[in-house]
Amino acid sequence: MSLPTTILVATDFSPPAEHALDYAIELANKLGAKVHLLNVIGIPTYGVPELGLAISSSVMDSVVKSSQSELDKLVAARAPTKIEAMLRTGDARDVIINTAVEVGAQLIVMGTHGRRGVSRALLGSVAESVVRHAPCPVLIVRADKHGK
Numbered sequence: 001m002s003l004p005t006t007i008l009v010a011t012d013f014s015p016p017a018e019h020a021l022d023y024a025i026e027l028a029n030k031l032g033a034k035v036h037l038l039n040v041i042g043i044p045t046y047g048v049p050e051l052g053l054a055i056s057s058s059v060m061d062s063v064v065k066s067s068q069s070e071l072d073k074l075v076a077a078r079a080p081t082k083i084e085a086m087l088r089t090g091d092a093r094d095v096i097i098n099t100a101v102e103v104g105a106q107l108i109v110m111g112t113h114g115r116r117g118v119s120r121a122l123l124g125s126v127a128e129s130v131v132r133h134a135p136c137p138v139l140i141v142r143a144d145k146h147g148k
Contacts, residue, residue, distance in 0.1 A: 013067075038099050039088075041063055100135055110138065
């Protein structure tokens with residue numbers, strides 16, 4: 001087993017995700033690893049894939065521009081670390097796993113909101129799904145008691 005040289009970090013732009021990104025960058029700098037930063041734009045289909053097609057192109061363009069702007073800010077704020085930012089659409093669970101395979105990630109790093117009970121049952125856990133199905137180790141970075 002070797003130390004990772006390619007790290008995939010999934011972000012939803014939340015404080016826990018930013019904390020996970022900072023953790024991954026610190027780790028990558030110590031290991032000489034490359035960081036891929038991924039944001040997934042979820043397209044709600046409510047179990048009916050055709051509904052995803054009903055989203056207007058102007059709404060989708062706006063969401064893509066906003067997400068790309070947020071990615072650019074995250075990368076710029078963490079210069080000079082080399083981070084490759086990626087923006088994808090789809091179900092975050094599947095996209096994270098597929099992207100890990102695509103970039104040859106040897107480690108996935110994610111933040112967690114630590115939801116429990118009904119909110120977790122209703123929203124599901126992207127992190128839990130990724131842990132169960134990932135092609136490589138997954139490091140879940142919990143937010144501190146202040147939500148960071």
